[in-house]
Structure formats: structure tokens, C-alpha cells
Amino acid sequence: MASHRRPKQPSRTRVTVLTTAAAAAVALSAQAANAAPSEKPSKDEVKAKVDALYEQAEQATEKYNGAKEKQEKLQKEISTVQDNVARGQEELNELREGLGSMASAQYRSGGIDPSVQLFLSSDPDDYLDKASTLDQLSAQQVDALTKIQDKQRELAQQRAEATDKLKDLATTREELGKKKEEVQSKLGEAQKLLNSLTAAEKAALAEEEARATRSSAERVDLGDAKPASGRAMAAFQAAQSKIGSPYVYGASGPSSFDCSGLTSWAFAQAGVGIPRISQDQANAGTRIYSQSDLMVGDLVIFYGDLHHVGFYAGNGQVLHAPRSGTVVRYESIGNMPYQFGVRI
Known part of the structure; x- marks a missing residue:
């Protein structure tokens, strides 16, 4: 015999859930439809946002200019210091050669003191710190050693200065790169907004800008x-x-x-x-x-x-x-x- 059982009906709970979900979907669609027209900013709103971005870009530009100016100044200063170090090293080498010639002459005549021989293979700074040694050197040698010591100290200061400036330059270059990126980012945002305008809106803005330029160049009363x-x-x-x-x-x-x-x-x-x-x-x-x-x-x-x-x-x-x-x-x-x- 054929079955006379009635088909199973969907539960009230399931119907209610489906009805609620459908209603929510319809409501969201309606909201999206209503919101769509206001999502696109007007020409004047775009212009206001673009002007604000241009102002921010100009703020970043002045900081970029400052970093660029500092970089150029540091590069010149570093070049000067490095030239001074190179010249100072040449002077130091000449002073050492002169002292070596004096010591060699004394050695050949048999009058060189062992302590002077020791100096020729050691640091003059250490040597000068030993006051007893000075009694065994000629006045000319003392003068030469003093000059060498002064020149070495001067070179050490200049090299330290160059090192500090090079570090500062690296920091400045990093800052310069960041400011450049910031400027380009603001200009890019502004261009993106301008690109969102219709052809007619772009033409209207261009005409406003052209009008401002023409009036300032031709009809301004100073x-x-x-x-x-x-x-x-x-x-x-x-x-x-x-x-x-x-x-x-x-x-x-x-x-x-x-x-x-x-x-x-x-x-x-x-x-x-x-x-x-x-x-x-x-x-x-x-x-x-x-x-x-x-x-x-x-x-x-x-x-x-x-x-x-x-x-x-x-x-x-x-x-x-x-x-x-x-x-x-x-x-x-x-x-x-x-x-x-x-x-x-």
C-alpha cells in the first residue's frame, strides 16, 4: 500500500531565521543604495581635501629642504676636514722623517743615546711623557718631538670630527629620504583624489586655476x-x-x-x-x-x-x-x- 504520511513541514524556527536574514539583507541593500550617492565627494569637497594635502606636502617640503641644506653643508665640511687630515698626515710624515734624519746622523757619529733608538720604533707621545729622556735629547730634537706630538693630537681631533660628521650625514640622508617619501605620498593622495573627478569636474577646476593665474598676472593692482x-x-x-x-x-x-x-x-x-x-x-x-x-x-x-x-x-x-x-x-x-x- 502506498504511504499516506503527510510531508514534513519546515519548523517555525527555521522559517523565522530565514525571514529575518532575508529582511536584513534587503535592509542592507537599501542602505547601500541610499548611501551610494553620498560616497563620492563633490568637486568642492575634493578641492578642499586636495588643498589640505598640498599644504601638508609644502610643510614636508620645507623640512625636506632643511635636511637637504644640512646634507650639502655636512658634505662640504667633511670634505674640508678630510683634506685637512690628508695635509696634516703629510706634515706629520715630514716631521718624522726630519727627526729620523737627525737620529741617523747622531748614530753614525756614535753620539745617539739608546733611548733615542728606542723612540724611533715607538710612539713619541709615550716618549715625551718620560721627562728624564728630555735631558738626553738635543733642543732641536725636543722641538721636533713636540711638533710631532701636537700634530698627532690635531689629527686625532680632526679624524674624530670627521667621524661624527659622517654619522650626522648618514642620519640626515635618512631624514631626507623620509621627507621626500612624505611629500610624494601627500602629492600622490592629492592626485588620486583629482583622478576620481569626472572629466567635466576636472575641466572646471582647471578653469578656476587658469582664471586665478590670468587675473594675478594681468589685472593685479599693486x-x-x-x-x-x-x-x-x-x-x-x-x-x-x-x-x-x-x-x-x-x-x-x-x-x-x-x-x-x-x-x-x-x-x-x-x-x-x-x-x-x-x-x-x-x-x-x-x-x-x-x-x-x-x-x-x-x-x-x-x-x-x-x-x-x-x-x-x-x-x-x-x-x-x-x-x-x-x-x-x-x-x-x-x-x-x-x-x-x-x-x-
Whole structure:
């Protein structure tokens, strides 16, 4: 006989679990759908984030510049010390040869003391420490030994100095590499954000940037402010000749610049040497705290950590290399947090 048993029904618990899971999945899908439009930032939000990254990159750039400047200075100092050591070693060899010739002459005449023979194969420092020996040496030999001892001490100090500087150089090179990576990382993040924009949004941003550059180069009103000095004016005019040159981190001319690279290059054209980085330029002259006291050619320092610098151009305008993606141009002094001016 055929079985008349009823099919087994799914349990209420299993149905409830399945229903709950399905509902949760639907809810998550709805949330994702609703959230999707807001996940992509707007053009203005991207621009704000990119500007922040560019500012962070510029902060790292000034630290990179400082490490690079220190590296170059250390390399020159090490080269000088090593040259001094080489020359000192030659002088020491000549002194030893001279003393050896005196001792040989005494030996041939039968007048050399055994202690002098001992000296010829030992350290002069140890020999000079024995005062009784000096009575058995001629005044000429004593003078030669003293010179040898002084030269040896001088060479030891120079070699220790060179060793310390080489260690410092290795540390500086490591710091330089880290700052370079930091700058490149920030610029890479900014570029990634820019790449997320649509073609139309990219074009709109490019037009905004082009408009800012055109207006600063062609229609800026500098007024009739007086120059701070003849050399400040000469530096300012040198910077003016570079309007339109691209900002490149770590660059100091003549075809591209970062902010402190422009100001240090411009003053160099006026025959004036100033430090390379903005934080040091902030201490290179007399500080001017009131914007109303600024004169054309004064340096203008921005941000609390003093990481940006430009020239005061007159009528509330500065001439500077703003950031990556821009060129040397005029901008309102109010676009950045003013700290003080510096009159060189």
C-alpha cells in the first residue's frame, strides 16, 4: 500500500531565521543604495581635501629642504676636514722623517743615546711623557718631538670630527629620504583624489586655476607702495620675472621653484644671501608685525609653523610660489594666515 504520511513541514524556527536574514539583507541593500550617492565627494569637497594635502606636502617640503641644506653643508665640511687630515698626515710624515734624519746622523757619529733608538720604533707621545729622556735629547730634537706630538693630537681631533660628521650625514640622508617619501605620498593622495573627478569636474577646476593665474598676472593692482630698500626691490623684480614658472617641491630656480626657493633665488639675484628655508628666512631680518607697515620687497611669512613665504607686492598682494599644481603668481595676502613680515 502506498504511504499516506503527510510531508514534513519546515519548523517555525527555521522559517523565522530565514525571514529575518532575508529582511536584513534587503535592509542592507537599501542602505547601500541610499548611501551610494553620498560616497563620492563633490568637486568642492575634493578641492578642499586636495588643498589640505598640498599644504601638508609644502610643510614636508620645507623640512625636506632643511635636511637637504644640512646634507650639502655636512658634505662640504667633511670634505674640508678630510683634506685637512690628508695635509696634516703629510706634515706629520715630514716631521718624522726630519727627526729620523737627525737620529741617523747622531748614530753614525756614535753620539745617539739608546733611548733615542728606542723612540724611533715607538710612539713619541709615550716618549715625551718620560721627562728624564728630555735631558738626553738635543733642543732641536725636543722641538721636533713636540711638533710631532701636537700634530698627532690635531689629527686625532680632526679624524674624530670627521667621524661624527659622517654619522650626522648618514642620519640626515635618512631624514631626507623620509621627507621626500612624505611629500610624494601627500602629492600622490592629492592626485588620486583629482583622478576620481569626472572629466567635466576636472575641466572646471582647471578653469578656476587658469582664471586665478590670468587675473594675478594681468589685472593685479599693486598700488604705489614704496620699496623696503634698493636690494629688496631688486629681489622683488627678479621674482616678478618668474611669474608663470611652475611650483616644484625642492626647486630653487631658475625655471621652477617652491616658496622659499623663489625668495632665496630672487635675493641671490640682488646679490644678497638669505637662508634657504622659510623658517630660517623668518629670522633673517627685522620683523614687521603690522600689515600696514609692509613695504614692497619685504618677505611675508604665513602659517603658525612658518612653512610658507612670499614677497609683499603692495596693495595687499603677495608674489609667491603657492603650491603644487600652480605657478608663481600674485595673490591676496588675506588668502593665507599672515604671521609677520621680514625686512632684509
